[in-house]
Amino acid sequence: MGLFDFLTSDIAIDLGTANTLIIHKDTVVVDEPSIIAMDKTTGKVLAIGHTAMQMHEKTNENIKTIRPLKDGVIADFTAAEMMIRGLIKMIDTGNRFFSASHRMVVCIPSGITEVEKRAVKDSCEHAGAKEVYMVHEPIAAAIGIGIDITQPNGVMIVDIGGGTTEIAVIALSGIVCEQSVRIAGDVFTRDIVDYMRREHNLLIGERSAELIKMAIGSASPELEIALEDYQVRGRDLMTGIPKEIKVTYSEIAYSLDKSISKIEEGVMKALEISPPELSADIFKNGIWLTGGGALIHGLDRRISQKTKLPVHIAEDPLKAVVKGTGEVLKNLELYKPVLIS
Numbered sequence: 001m002g003l004f005d006f007l008t009s010d011i012a013i014d015l016g017t018a019n020t021l022i023i024h025k026d027t028v029v030v031d032e033p034s035i036i037a038m039d040k041t042t043g044k045v046l047a048i049g050h051t052a053m054q055m056h057e058k059t060n061e062n063i064k065t066i067r068p069l070k071d072g073v074i075a076d077f078t079a080a081e082m083m084i085r086g087l088i089k090m091i092d093t094g095n096r097f098f099s100a101s102h103r104m105v106v107c108i109p110s111g112i113t114e115v116e117k118r119a120v121k122d123s124c125e126h127a128g129a130k131e132v133y134m135v136h137e138p139i140a141a142a143i144g145i146g147i148d149i150t151q152p153n154g155v156m157i158v159d160i161g162g163g164t165t166e167i168a169v170i171a172l173s174g175i176v177c178e179q180s181v182r183i184a185g186d187v188f189t190r191d192i193v194d195y196m197r198r199e200h201n202l203l204i205g206e207r208s209a210e211l212i213k214m215a216i217g218s219a220s221p222e223l224e225i226a227l228e229d230y231q232v233r234g235r236d237l238m239t240g241i242p243k244e245i246k247v248t249y250s251e252i253a254y255s256l257d258k259s260i261s262k263i264e265e266g267v268m269k270a271l272e273i274s275p276p277e278l279s280a281d282i283f284k285n286g287i288w289l290t291g292g293g294a295l296i297h298g299l300d301r302r303i304s305q306k307t308k309l310p311v312h313i314a315e316d317p318l319k320a321v322v323k324g325t326g327e328v329l330k331n332l333e334l335y336k337p338v339l340i341s
């Protein structure tokens with residue numbers, strides 16, 4: 001450790017549609033939902049992250065909650081900037097003079113446009129960064145799960161986040177072919193809301209649907225180990241009064257089926273366009289699932305049955321991207337080929 005290492009304010013950020021994570025000095029120091037709550041009249045930020053999430057869908061007319069990212073990219077520039085600033089402030093370094101004023105490595109979806117890229121860079125600069133480096137999410141995910149991406153050895157990453165599913169074949173520090181599907185966790189959540197309304201006449205909010213997804217979200221109506229039924233509360237559409245019902249994981253599998261099929265299609269397409277030598281590598285190495293969507297029960301098995309390939313779930317799928325981004329920050333020289341300016 002260098003003499004002045006305690007002063008370093010370099011950070012790595014996984015700026016996600018659902019969650020934003022920050023690594024500072026090799027440690028995940030911030031892990032918060034990507035959401036802010038604002039006072040509608042004054043424009044003042046009232047809460048960020050978990051506290052703002054608790055207010056989501058429960059606000060009165062003076063407060064609004066904003067999720068600044070949509071489909072993996074910044075949809076509300078001002079809100080994104082305020083959120084990044086607020087999240088950086090949450091870093092507890094024990095140094096009250098801390099401000100992320102040096103280098104920031106931030107990851108971006110692979111299917112992003114120049115304008116969207118610019119928005120990420122500007123937001124980070126406005127939040128205090130002197131130098132901003134960007135890295136594609138699937139590359140960061142691969143590094144995060146410990147794959148040596150510099151080797152001439154093809155590996156397929158399927159990163160299922162909140163807004164996008166990034167499917168990429170990586171070799172020699174680059175993405176050889178990729179598919180970006182705008183179907184991921186947020187769409188799964190909406191599928192569940194729609195299903196509950198259609199099949200049970202029950203109106204539920206996004207947060208309740210997300211809890212159902214996390215508890216019994218399933219890619220197959222028949223799992224090897226069955227999941228317990230889940231109690232759901234919401235508003236009865238017929239009577240207008242609150243009610244509680246039980247749902248089974250098979251019902252949730254049914255509600256997610258179409259969306260999961262679209263992700264499968266993306267995987268099949270990426271496999272079809274892979275150069276044959278890399279196909280041979282993927283046959284041996286299999287497919288790696290990262291991102292929160294990797295935690296849908298039975299998804300690995302379903303993709304494996306479809307592709308006839310081994311499918312592995314990353315050890316800590318929600319942190320794979322930020323861990324990889326942190327590695328890039330630590331070894332900027334080694335990972336120069338993967339940096340996007």
Ligand SMILES: Nc1ncnc2c1ncn2[C@@H]1O[C@H](COP(=O)(O)OP(=O)(O)OP(=O)(O)O)[C@@H](O)[C@H]1O
Nearest residue numbers: 016017018019072161162163164185214291292295
């Ligand atoms: N146990 C779980 N089962 C199913 N889904 C989960 C689980 N835990 C988290 N998720 C979902 O994963 C998504 C968030 O994943 P992640 O943090 O990887 O995405 P992100 O990086 O914010 O999004 P993106 O990469 O699209 O910008 C959310 O939709 C969340 O509901």
